[in-house]
Amino acid sequence: MRCMDIRKVVQVLEQTAREILTLLQSVHQPSGFKEIPSKCQKARELFCTVRTHLGELKTKFPVDQYYRFHEHWRFVLQRLAFLAAFVVYLESESLVTREEVAQILGIEVVREKGFHLDVEDYLAGVLIMASELSRLAVNSVTAGDYSRPLRISNFINELDSGFRLLNLKNDPLRKRYDGLKYDVKKIEEVVYDLSIRGLSKELEAGGDK
Amino acid sequence: LSARGEGYPRRMKTSQKTDDRDTGANLTSPVMAAFKVFQQELDTKHDKHERLVKLSRDITIESKRTIFLLHRVTSVPDVEEVLTEADLKLDGVRLNIRMIAEELRGEDLHQFHRAFTPGIQEYVEAVSFHHFIRHRTLISLEEINTKLVFVKEPEDTPEGQQPMGTPQVLTFQVTPTDYLLGVADLTGELMRMCISSVGNGDMDTPFQVSMFLRQIHDGFSYIGNTGPYEVSKKLHTLRQSLSKVEDACYTLKVRGSEIPKHMLADVFSSRTAMMDQDEGMA
Numbered sequence: 231m232r233c234m235d236i237r238k239v240v241q242v243l244e245q246t247a248r249e250i251l252t253l254l255q256s257v258h259q260p261s262g263f264k265e266i267p268s269k270c271q272k273a274r275e276l277f278c279t280v281r282t283h284l285g286e287l288k289t290k291f292p293v294d295q296y297y298r299f300h301e302h303w304r305f306v307l308q309r310l311a312f313l314a315a316f317v318v319y320l321e322s323e324s325l326v327t328r329e330e331v332a333q334i335l336g337i338e339v340v341r342e343k344g345f346h347l348d349v350e351d352y353l354a355g356v357l358i359m360a361s362e363l364s365r366l367a368v369n370s371v372t373a374g375d376y377s378r379p380l381r382i383s384n385f386i387n388e389l390d391s392g393f394r395l396l397n398l399k400n401d402p403l404r405k406r407y408d409g410l411k412y413d414v415k416k417i418e419e420v421v422y423d424l425s426i427r428g429l430s431k432e433l434e435a436g437g438d439k
Numbered sequence: 440l441s442a443r444g445e446g447y448p449r450r451m452k453t454s455q456k457t458d459d460r461d462t463g464a465n466l467t468s469p470v471m472a473a474f475k476v477f478q479q480e481l482d483t484k485h486d487k488h489e490r491l492v493k494l495s496r497d498i499t500i501e502s503k504r505t506i507f508l509l510h511r512v513t514s515v516p517d518v519e520e521v522l523t524e525a526d527l528k529l530d531g532v533r534l535n536i537r538m539i540a541e542e543l544r545g546e547d548l549h550q551f552h553r554a555f556t557p558g559i560q561e562y563v564e565a566v567s568f569h570h571f572i573r574h575r576t577l578i579s580l581e582e583i584n585t586k587l588v589f590v591k592e593p594e595d596t597p598e599g600q601q602p603m604g605t606p607q608v609l610t611f612q613v614t615p616t617d618y619l620l621g622v623a624d625l626t627g628e629l630m631r632m633c634i635s636s637v638g639n640g641d642m643d644t645p646f647q648v649s650m651f652l653r654q655i656h657d658g659f660s661y662i663g664n665t666g667p668y669e670v671s672k673k674l675h676t677l678r679q680s681l682s683k684v685e686d687a688c689y690t691l692k693v694r695g696s697e698i699p700k701h702m703l704a705d706v707f708s709s710r711t712a713m714m715d716q717d718e719g720m721a
């Protein structure tokens with residue numbers, strides 16, 4: 231009975247997550263690059279709905295049994311963490327903190343305080359964003375933005391070093407992390423293509439200042 | 440073009456290496472600082488998980504040994520002695536469970552549940568087997584849980600001082616699913632006990648066991664597919680155990696009047712051997 235209730239709310243959450251994703255996907259189109267701020271604004275509005283539904287989800291089970299039903303919302307929570315991280319990256323080109331994600335989703339960071347964002351789910355969300363950024367690097371070149379791939383490259387490299395600090399077990403997070411090197415490689419290729427053609431000169435001048 | 444193709448991957452590697460050194464050295468960046476925190480959090484969690492797995496293994500081993508010990512009741516004259524010894528062993532197991540409870544203090548039981556569920560199931564099996572031998576009834580989940588309330592004595596207080604506060608109470612709760620799975624395993628042990636008791640010329644136990652098993656089977660059928668997946672999986676094995684016991688009782692009833700008591704055991708052991716063979720074929 232309780233599982234049914236949880237599943238229903240999770241389905242609605244998945245629907246909203248798909249809507250946000252569709253909205254953000256348009257940044258990959260040439261015309262979308264100019265509209266990044268307005269897209270982010272719209273996405274943030276949709277996160278209000280997410281907060282409402284997550285608030286509803288909290289009421290469906292006792293607070294101290296989070297991990298009993300964790301598997302039900304784990305997937306969607308990772309997607310939402312990814313979407314929040316992506317929005318924050320597009321806005322400020324920085325890595326979203328776990329606290330920020332929790333704030334955007336209207337949940338807690340620490341388990342003791344209630345419905346929270348598990349650290350592994352946050353990290354999984356960040357990894358999903360990494361592969362989205364490698365795609366963005368490719369498309370920004372197509373759209374004529376040659377400086378963005380370099381900034382993405384720096385960002386992903388830092389992320390990669392960060393993940394290398396972790397002692398991951400043989401778990402799903404580890405599997406996800408193993409995919410990060412392909413994203414790193416892809417972005418490196420883009421940066422290489424740009425630099426060998428002198429297309430990144432503009433940026434180097436900008437980077438010096 | 441070919442020259443570029445060759446140089447390409449090498450260049451990639453070197454560029455990546457320098458990048459690594461750059462960012463690797465820069466441990467003060469916000470990203471690296473954040474990941475340092477994640478590293479600690481994950482390590483703490485994994486360590487706890489490992490400790491729980493180890494405790495669970497110890498519990499499994501000791502519970503299995505207790506069950507083996509309990510199987511001796513069919514062949515020894517003094518049942519009570521065996522039961523007391525088993526009780527002592529189970530006390531040892533409970534010490535391990537107490538350590539699990541200590542690890543879980545302030546944690547969410549379900550977060551680490553996977554680490555210790557095998558041990559707890561084995562413990563439920565051992566305890567319920569012990570209970571059945573003594574009382575011929577099924578131990579309830581509440582009865583199991585009341586034995587898992589531990590009173591922690593206040594730390595050794597220096598002499599002359601009053602013990603501080605009241606003793607802390609620590610409890611461990613067996614989840615309903617672990618209880619069900621443990622009980623499902625118990626039926627296998629009961630089947631073995633039934634067969635071996637016939638071998639020893641005990642004509643009452645098999646009928647008691649078959650009655651008891653039938654009740655458990657009815658209970659599990661009542662849950663059916665609505666329960667957790669693992670529970671419905673065990674239902675099949677349970678049915679097999681039940682039919683073995685029912686066959687045994689049948690044989691006893693039919694042949695009991697024809698065959699002299701001292702030869703019954705022989706008839707029986709050859710029959711179970713045949714059944715085991717059938718199982719191997721299937």
